[in-house]
Amino acid sequence: MLSIKNLHANVANNEILKGLNLEINAGEVHAIMGPNGSGKSTLSHIIAGKSGYTVTKGTANFNGESILDLSPEERANSGIFLAFQYPVEIPGVNNIYMLREALNSKKRSSGEKELSAAEFLKFVKQKVKTLGLKNSLLNRPVNDGFSGGEKKRNEIFQMSVLEPSLAILDETDSGLDIDALKIVSDGVNLLRKDDRAFIIVTHYQRLLDYIVPDFVHVLHDGKIVKSGDKNLAKELEVKGYDWLKSERKD
Amino acid sequence: MPCLIEHAKKTSASLPNWIQSEQQLAEKRIKSIPFPNSKQEYWKYLPIEKLREINFNSVKDTISPDLLVSRYQSLIKNKSHKIFLSNGKIIKIDESLNSIVKTYQFSDCDELSEKFISALKKPRLLDPFFYSLNSRMLVDGLLLEVPEGSSIDHPIHIINLGSSNTASISSPRLIIRVAPNSKVKLIEEFFDLNSSDSLTNTVTQIKIEDNSNVNHDRIVNINPDNYHFGQITFDLCENAHLHSNSLALGGKITRVDLSVDLNKKGSECDLKGLYLCKGETIADHHTAIFHNSEHTKSSELYRGIINDKGLGVFNGKVVVSESISQISATQHNNNLLLSELASANTKPELQIYSDDVRCAHGATVGQLDSESLFYLRSRGIAEQQAQMLLIKGFIEEILSKNYQLTDNEFVTTSLGIKGN
DSSP: OEEEEEEEEEETTEEEEEEEEEEEOTTOEEEEEOOTTSSHHHHHHHHHTOTTOEEEEEEEEETTEEOTTSOHHHHHHTTEEEEOSSOOOEEEEEHHHHHHHHHHHHHHHTTOOOOOHHHHHHHHHHHHHHHTOOTHHHHSEETTTOOHHHHHHHHHHHHHHHOOSEEEEESTTTTOOHHHHHHHHHHHHHHOOTTOEEEEEESOSHHHHHSOOSEEEEEETTEEEEEESHHHHHHHHHHOSHHHHHHHHO | OOHHHHHHHHOOOOOOHHHHHHHHHHHHHHHHSOOOOTTSGGGTTSOTHHHHHOOOEEOOOOSOHHHHHHTOOOSBOSOOEEEEEETTEEEEEOGGGGGTOEEEEGGGOSSOOHHHHHHHHOOOOSOHHHHHHHHHTOSOOEEEEEOTTOBOSSOEEEEEEOOOSTTEEEOOEEEEEEOSSOEEEEEEEEEOSSOOOOEEEEEEEEEEOTTOEEEEEEEEEOOTTOEEEEEEEEEEOTTOEEEEEEEEEOOSEEEEEEEEEEOSTTOEEEEEEEEEEOTTOEEEEEEEEEEOSSSEEEEEEEEEEEOTTOEEEEEEEEEEOTTOOSEEEEEEEEEEEOSTTOEEEEEEEEEEOOSSEEEEEEEEEEOOOHHHHHHHHTTTOOHHHHHHHHHHHHHHHHHTTSOOBSOSHHHHHHHTOOOO
16 A cells, blocks of 8 residues: 655755655554654655655655655545644634535545535534544634644544545644543544554554554664564563664664 | 815815815815825825825716616625715615615705714814815715614615726715614625726714614725725714724725724724735725723724735724723734735734723734645645635634625635635
């Protein structure tokens, strides 16, 4: 599904990614862990198409096609979704209005019929119910005045509406208390499917107690330095990241 | 001698004595006041000198009133009681109004009742030059009285149709008295039929008496080649409430001077405004709120979106003198620039000499937020549409509760952008 090979990327002439390789297949959940500044968020942003990054070398293909020249909206409409670490507050724009625009954009791009306001309302209300959220979420302005937990829940809700084939969760656990963490994780687990892959970017192993990954990768200094299964995350929790740094120097 | 002043002297109309004495007074004033220029603080940022050069004519509309009215296109979707005016003269009025309010033309009033005199004689002269010019050049005007205890369902919609003559100048004048214990929605709209380098120089004076509640929407929807200078004064008595919304679309120069006097305990005003500029159009709002009594309250929110080489100006004055206590006043102005050459000037002018005031203010000038744009695009929304969503979000707070507009198409038209 997603195939990244030898990816090098700069931000303002500083090389952040230095030859990153990652293969993700449908149905898999990959956790990407690593210390601050290792390039985790850069990787998420580059996959989603945020401006400000320059790819200098390497490839990133999604379902066999290169995504590096695509606009963020083209990537989204091809099935990529980024749950933001810091969801943006957009006063004056209703959640439901924004989501209908988004879903219909996707439908337009794939030649499907757009949903009318009534059809869409029915569709999202079902999603709200499935995730155990409140209907009031729909008519509030996007993230405006939301608590940290509400913002992250809204990201998961948007994901459930847009039904991506690849979902990237960029430090979704940051700023969440344990209850909010559970709600968000339950949401993600509900959305796990055979034809949908996840990239969970996180600092801590805590989130991975709730969303159990198939693979864990450690990102350090712009490269994946170690990969393993869920036990690698536990090992990191005990030992920290320093042993990897020293291992690499050896 | 500037054309505009030269012209003012030549105008004469067969009007009643009370208005003629106003006109004589105005003529004297014009002689003693220099023509405004942009070196004066009050006219800063505005190329006001331009007007001096233009040889304005008086309005000689040969088009029939019915044809004029038929060319008007409304932005308002709701039912309203309509009055159509051309240079101060009624050209069409809905019959439904007769049973609701009293309307008189200046030319039909040999004498002015005490109540109206107080509305007329107490104008807060924000700019004496254009005020006097309006008085001097009056052809006619409208007096409107909302009787005591009225509660009017549909808005009273006063539509001033601009002249279709080239470089003409019209001087509408409106005096409204809202008698005590009334509730009314007023819409004052200025609509131009074509591009004619014309100037509309208008004055509106509204007196809101005890316990009355007024919603006043002011809409300037004119061609980018025309000029609009508007002065509006509100005089509020005890427990009177005002909601004012000012919308400025188009106009080579649209200048609105709006003042509110909160004269008695319990009087309150909430001022909102929106200006949209494209091309080289200029929208300039100067507002002034005078807290003349204790226990008065004001809030103000103006927003502007400027595209191309447009210019938005906002100057908001709030005055609380030393002896006045228990005051609450807030003021905010935000500007969104859509192009590199667009500009905005914002200036809060808080003259607060009392200690017993709760006051907050803020002013911003910025561009569309790139994080927000990326957020929407990452949800699959195309760039242009994402921009439009953010623009709509920016003005939502001003439009949602106030105007009853047909749709948002005027936003894209006024800004010269695409979107839906």
